[in-house]
Amino acid sequence: MIELRDVRKAFNQGQHNEYWALSGISLAIEAKQVTALRGPSGSGKTTLLTLIGCLARPTSGRVTLHGRDISGLPERFLTDIRRKTFGFVFQQFNLIKGLSAIENVMLPAYPTGRPHRELAARAEALLERLRLAHRRDARVEWLSGGEQQRVAIARALINDPEVLIADEPTANLDTALAKEFMAILESFGAEGRTVILTSHDPLVVESAAVNRVVDMRDGLLVAP
Amino acid sequence: MNAWFTKQRRLIDFTLASLLRRKGRNLGLLAVYALLVFVLASAMLYAHALRREAAIILEGAPEVVLQRLVAGRHDLIPPGHLERIGRVRGVQEMRGRLWGYYYDPVVKANYTFLVPPDNGIAKGTLVVGPALARERGMSENTGISFRSYSGELFSFVVADVLPQASELASADLVLINEEDFRAFFAYPAGHYTDIALSVANPAEVRNIAIKLSKQLPDSRPILREEMQRTYASLFDWREGIMLALLSASILAFAILAWEKASGLSADEKREIGILKAIGWETGDVIKMKLWEGGLISLTAFLLGFVGAYLHVFKFGAPLFAPVLKGWAVLYPRFDLVPVIDGLQVATLFFFTVFPYMAAVLVPIWRAAVTDPDAVMRS
Ligand SMILES: Nc1ncnc2c1ncn2[C@@H]1O[C@H](COP(=O)(O)OP(=O)(O)OP(=O)(O)O)[C@@H](O)[C@H]1O
Ligand SMILES: [Mg+2]
16 A cells, blocks of 8 residues: 655755665555554654655655655645545644644544534544543643543544554553553454554554554664 | 635634634734724824815815904904905905804803805894704704893894714804894994905916905905915824824834734644644645734724724714814814725725734744644654
């Protein structure tokens, strides 16, 4: 589904602090699978996720989605693909403070112009599924860490994306909450949703919910 | 089209929610903004209404008024004076006018008693200006008495109240029959207050004035165009003072608006990053910010303008009272007739709303084109 061919990414290219975060990655990610990226801090996991999720473009190499080269597309097209294909759960959750849980969930759908009724119903259903319906009108800064993460997951799913991307989803959670997340992850796997995540956490990468683990070090893949 | 509307509604919803989240800051800004519009609009409405009043007064005024002077003081026109002038080339019509001031101790105001040119007021009746009617509670067929300067009491019946086309011109006016006028003021028969001349060709007014001065060395011609110039300079002077006061406030506002609008807070920057990462286009972010700027500036404009309208036309511009002292002395009390000039409103709108919108957009653009991947590392 997603293919990377000799993908490299440099930060501050051409300047004295030039840094190559990825130095040649070739990888095929299959649809309907849960794929985990594992590696030490600074190995380039987050960077790789931003390339896959159309948040950034590679310095060189190709990224294709369903066979279509997306590495050179202009910003507007990338945004469009990002909105339709990917849902993100960020490490810090990145919810918008001051808004309620349900408003945060609906946010990615605003630019699509979908009817409010339909949107609200879907957001409601997602919160229900994540057992957060009772907190729908609470401001997100009043929610606990686990609740915030579930709001972030619901938000990632509002546009019904093909691929869910999660960066260190359990880093801010205690064991119990992390286990809860794994349960949610498992249900996604059972649904046949494509999930790509990064993690240090053995609880995550060694769980049965993860179909495939990709190891990274110093901006390169490590042969299994 | 439907999707477009839905999308704009969602953007507005989000904008409103964002504005409410920073209530204190945005309300403060709104207040200052509305205040600026209020002051500017008050000045504009006031100046415009005054100009219009002046124009109405002068429109009906004769081209030349001839006053007789005795020892440098305005004196009555004696009988036979009109005939003495004889025919002057270019003068269409010449007639003696009768008018005078009367101080009414009841409401402590000056009225202008005037005999209309056709002397069309029936004996024993009066036609009064709207302000006067209001102050003394008069309407058609009410009776009213005035004590003349000689101490005698005169009773009249009000035949009509003048329409409120121009307060300055007609507010304190009392139209009266000639005989009543002479009796009330003990005006000697055959005497007039001054002489009004109408001139067909405006280019000749000056020549005629020179001729009249030569022919009647004891008289002083007053030209309408000179009065126009006096009024104009009077208004320009007042407006000048107001504008000087205003430029300070405009400057203060400009600094404030620029500071608030162009300096994106770290929070806002982060939010824009999140919105972009979750699928908002740069254009959506800009539209949202445009709505925000638009909502703030339109609300401020409406509040300020409506406030200014009430201030000027309902409450008589009390905040400008010090600057308007000059008028208040001449006309102890008057309300301006509400007039709004579309072009003026448009100008005000342009100079208050447009710069703010521009100030909002500059930094947004900068923030919106930054890479969305920064969100992954906050
Ligand atoms: N914007 C940037 N400018 C410069 N260097 C950057 C930038 N973003 C990332 N890097 C560097 O690229 C390298 C890879 O970063 P990345 O965030 O992908 O690592 P990671 O594997 O996700 O690490 P962690 O497990 O700590 O999240 C790091 O050394 C980091 O310092
Ligand atoms: Mg990382």
